[in-house]
Amino acid sequence: MNLVIEERLKDLGVSLAYTVVEFENGAYSEAIWDELLKPLIAKIEENDSIEMIKDEERMIATKKVYRALGKDPARFRPSSDSLWRRVIQKKGLYQINNLVDANNYFSLLYKLPFGSYDLAKVGETVTLSVGETGESYAGIGKKAVNIENLLVLKDEEGPFGSPTSDSTRGMIGEDTTQAVLIGYVFGDIATADMQQEIKAVVEKYLKDCRVVQQDVI
Template sequence: MEDLHTTITKQANLEQAQLVTATFGFTNSKKDTAFWDTTLTPLLNEIEADLTLEQIRELPNITATKKAYKAVGLDAARHRPSSDSLLRRVVKGQGLYQINALVDVNNYLSLKLQLPIGSYDLAKIDGPISYQVAEEGAEYAGIGKGAINISHFPTLVDQQDAFGSPISDSTRAMIAPETTEAMLVVYAFGQSPAQLAAIEQTVKTVLQAAFNPEEITTEIIA
């Protein structure tokens, strides 16, 4: 597996932004029923019972993400962090869309960490990768959304174009049932070194339990 994670560079205009990445080989499936029963559904029930929409707005990781969005010229009320959108769906009792096993794990981690997370098919990425603010007028085909304007979005960009962001990912590098090598990216903002290390360990633990990959290679980009 090509170590694309080692080639991610962050541009200076994203000084508040951090990434925790994990690359791994795995066998995907339509649905891991055991993961839903033992891990994801209990978390959904806990969030729905314990959180309100008002409380979501005050969660430290949500407020830090929105602050970082404003710093790069985004309207944080219009462009919610994907973690914010997921939490709001659960609190409203709308549940989650079930896509495939890795997307379900991605959503679980986003809800647990309260941070935006994206998972990308390594076979569809043309490295090296940079993390940068998208230019005015930039757009891509968003998953389930058609063409979306990504002006000023923090974005992951390879040799072709932008493919991911903490707001909405593109269809180009999306995870499919046949995906066998993936990169999972936690989009963090304003975390301490200890917090980043804890995020890294949580990601490794959850991925190991869900897929038992031979190797998980992680990196913190701060």
């Protein structure tokens, strides 16, 4: 796939760390939960607090970009904030499917928004842009998501993803066989190490997984 970031967003320090995979998805992976998510959740519940979210460097960098674009991160929380906050409050995580569960693991681990998108449902060229005035889309688990002034991924059909909440159009299903996992990166982060770990995890925990493309732009 071809990912593009608008120059104004590059100037704000935004980049995308992406991994394209071919795999066989599934409804539930005991290994993903027992070896990845449950230990991480237990660690967060024991050691983390809401105050830590406010002081975490990656959260600060993420929300700085939201504000620069005119979006209030307290009302439209980055998914990384929402997930971390939910675990700290001991509300648990929804179990969705193997790729989405792995996606949430990476978001909790790296304190960055991550999104996974079915490549059969989105265009080959995808641009990171900003939602236009009055723009919205049908969100996963939501009737509508206000994406005005929000970072959005869009193809020739329009926006379908954001670091706050994704649309139903590109959502991952159990029948998904080709997907892109995208980390929305804000500020200076050792993305090479992160990408190496992501590759190792998906190849180990997703059935018949092959990483066919991986890069940071």
